[in-house]
Amino acid sequence: MADxxxxxxxxxxxxxxxxxxxxxxxxxxxxxxxRKELRLFSAGEAAELLGISASFLRKLxxxxxxxxxxxxxxxxxxxxxxxxxxxxxxxxxxTKTKGSYxxxxxxxxxxxxxxxxxxxxxxxxxxxxxxxxxxxxxxxxRVLCVDIDPQASLTTLxxxxxxxxxxxxxxxxDAIRYDDPLPLSxxxxxxxxxxxxxxxxxLMLQEFEHETPQAxxxxxxxxxxxxxxxVLQEVEDQYDVIxxxxxxxxxxxxxSALCASTGIVITVVPNMLDIASMSQFLQMSADLLDVVSEAxxxxxxxxxxxxxxxxxxxxxPQQQVVAFLRQMFGxxxxxxxxxxxxxxxxxxxxxxxxxxxxxxQFNRNTYDRAVDSLNTVNDxxxxxxxxxxxx
Numbered sequence: 001m002a003d004x005x006x007x008x009x010x011x012x013x014x015x016x017x018x019x020x021x022x023x024x025x026x027x028x029x030x031x032x033x034x035r036k037e038l039r040l041f042s043a044g045e046a047a048e049l050l051g052i053s054a055s056f057l058r059k060l061x062x063x064x065x066x067x068x069x070x071x072x073x074x075x076x077x078x079x080x081x082x083x084x085x086x087x088x089x090x091x092x093x094x095t096k097t098k099g100s101y102x103x104x105x106x107x108x109x110x111x112x113x114x115x116x117x118x119x120x121x122x123x124x125x126x127x128x129x130x131x132x133x134x135x136x137x138x139x140x141x142r143v144l145c146v147d148i149d150p151q152a153s154l155t156t157l158x159x160x161x162x163x164x165x166x167x168x169x170x171x172x173x174d175a176i177r178y179d180d181p182l183p184l185s186x187x188x189x190x191x192x193x194x195x196x197x198x199x200x201x202x203l204m205l206q207e208f209e210h211e212t213p214q215a216x217x218x219x220x221x222x223x224x225x226x227x228x229x230x231v232l233q234e235v236e237d238q239y240d241v242i243x244x245x246x247x248x249x250x251x252x253x254x255x256s257a258l259c260a261s262t263g264i265v266i267t268v269v270p271n272m273l274d275i276a277s278m279s280q281f282l283q284m285s286a287d288l289l290d291v292v293s294e295a296x297x298x299x300x301x302x303x304x305x306x307x308x309x310x311x312x313x314x315x316x317p318q319q320q321v322v323a324f325l326r327q328m329f330g331x332x333x334x335x336x337x338x339x340x341x342x343x344x345x346x347x348x349x350x351x352x353x354x355x356x357x358x359x360x361q362f363n364r365n366t367y368d369r370a371v372d373s374l375n376t377v378n379d380x381x382x383x384x385x386x387x388x389x390x391x
Contacts, residue, residue, distance in 0.1 A: 036159035036192040039358055040070055040078035049084060049138050050091065050101065057087075066090055081138065081194030088140045099391070103382075104141050104240035109389045111236040112302070114381070115261040117246040117254060119281030123267040123274065124309035124338060126153040127348070128377075129245040132265075134355045135378035137195030141240040144188070146172055147201030148228075148257055149247040155200040157351055158191045166202040173204040176227045176256065178215045184231040193356075201245070205253060212252040224252045225292040229260035241385060250284050258289070259297045263384060264304045270311060270321040270337075302388035307377065308337035336377045341370035 047054040060066045061077070066087050070078045079087075091101040105111065116129035130145070137143045147154040152162035152171075160166070175184040189198045212224045222230050232242060244257040258264065268278055293299050306329055312318055326333050343366045347357045354374060359367050 036356075038081055038193050039356060040080055041084070042359075043077050043079070046077075046079040046084060046087075050087060052091070060087070060090075065094075084138065085140060085194065102140055103386065105389070110262065111232075111239055111242060112263060112385045112388060113232065113242045113244070113261045114263045114265060114385075115244040115246055115254075115257045116265050116267060117244075117257075118248060118267045119250060119277055119284075123248070123269050125248065125267045126157070126245050127344060127353075128265065128267050128307060128309065128338060129243050130154055130157050130353055131355065131374050132378050132381055133196055133241075133243045134193060134353060135375065136241050136243075136382065137193060138355065139382065141195065142238065143196045144199065144235065144239045144242045145191075145196060146199045146242060146244045146257070148172060148205060148253045149201050149245055150203050150205040151247070152201035152203075154245040155198065155202065157353065158189075158193070158196075158198050158200075159351070160189075160198075160200060162200060162202040166200050166204070168204070170200060171202040171204050172199040173202070173208055175199070175231045176208060178211055178220050181231070184234050188235065197239075205247075208253055208256075209251045223295065225255055225259040225295065225297045228256040229298070232260055250281065250288065255288060255292060258285075259292060262302045262388060263381075264301060265307050265334075265381065266304070267307050267309045268325065269309050270318045270325070272321060275321060275325070303384050304332060305381075305384070306333045308333065310340040311337035312340050334377065334380055336373065336380050338377055339370060339373040341366065341373070343367050343370040344374075 041049070043054055043057060047057045050057070067083075069083050070080070072078070088101045092098070095101060099106065114129075114132070116125050116132070118125050126149070133143050133145050145154060145158075152160075152166075155162045155166070155171075162171075170187055172184075172187060174182045174187050184199065187199055189200060191198050208224075215224065236242070244261065246254045246257050266278070266281075268274060289297075289299065306325060308322055308325070311322070322333075322337070343362050344354055346362070347354050350357075354367070354371055359371075
């Protein structure tokens with residue numbers, strides 16, 4: 001008889017081997033104590049982000065309206081994210097229409113809290129949420145990312161190693177736990193990406209799923225569905241937009257994020273298996289939201305949108321699925337899809353986003369097509385946020 005495998009031992013060996021290999025990979029990609037750094041942006045990219053023409057940007061330099069920036073020996077200017085914030089401030093100070101360049105919250109605007117979710121892993125949820133957060137930040141918004149996925153992919157993309165950096169403490173769990181919670185401000189980390197702070201995720205978040213049934217029996221207040229909204233109140237005046245990356249299941253964590261949200265983006269890969277899975281997800285969500293609504297949770301949202309992800313325009317069956325979704329959900333399906341692109345997956349190999357990598361590292365057409373697709377999607381989300389503020 002063949003040797004029996006002890007599944008617990010084998011899984012532990014696999015886990016340890018994989019962890020060591022990942023550690024090795026991270027050391028090769030980033031130096032041991034290095035934190036990620038955000039690259040500089042070309043004049044063309046800077047002008048696009050500021051919403052002005054490249055010639056107007058040159059004129060601002062020529063007229064001495066804005067300070068010097070990094071310039072190559074060949075005379076090309078490159079802009080850091082903080083340069084862009086300063087230029088934005090200057091432009092806002094001279095414009096007749098206030099809010100043209102600094103488009104964040106004004107007095108009376110409520111913070112916009114967006115949840116990116118899907119029941120199925122691999123739907124591009126984390127990729128969509130981080131690109132969305134980074135585009136908001138590059139356009140001058142103050143952003144807080146909240147990673148409530150125990151797998152903590154979003155936290156990893158910001159250059160942290162959750163399994164080392166936040167093994168016992170330091171995640172969003174510390175702020176929402178039932179026993180002696182900490183203030184949210186004590187777990188928020190500044191990130192390398194100007195304009196974005198992070199409330200990290202990690203394996204400790206699983207504890208919230210385990211402890212909630214007991215807390216419900218003991219009537220611990222506030223209940224699970226109100227805890228996230230309650231902790232956000234402490235810091236919300238510091239941000240324009242708060243973005244949740246939810247776990248790929250409908251547990252207490254996802255429900256707590258939904259009950260704190262003002263907008264929801266459900267990512268969908270356009271094939272019938274994923275649509276069938278989403279159908280179950282929506283049905284279960286509705287049933288659970290009914291229950292928490294009856295228990296007193298807030299259910300008012302500014303918008304809900306379905307975001308088509310990994311879209312291949314030349315794929316006939318995909319086109320049929322997208323047409324079916326548009327017929328079903330109408331305007332709730334976002335106009336722009338995220339194109340499937342090797343550029344996005346290649347950037348992911350080094351734990352980077354498309355906004356972080358340099359165009360010169362890719363086939364230019366592939367890069368430009370992918371960036372245009374992401375920009376169009378993210379600017380559509382921005383328009384929804386502006387609309388929620390009545391603009």
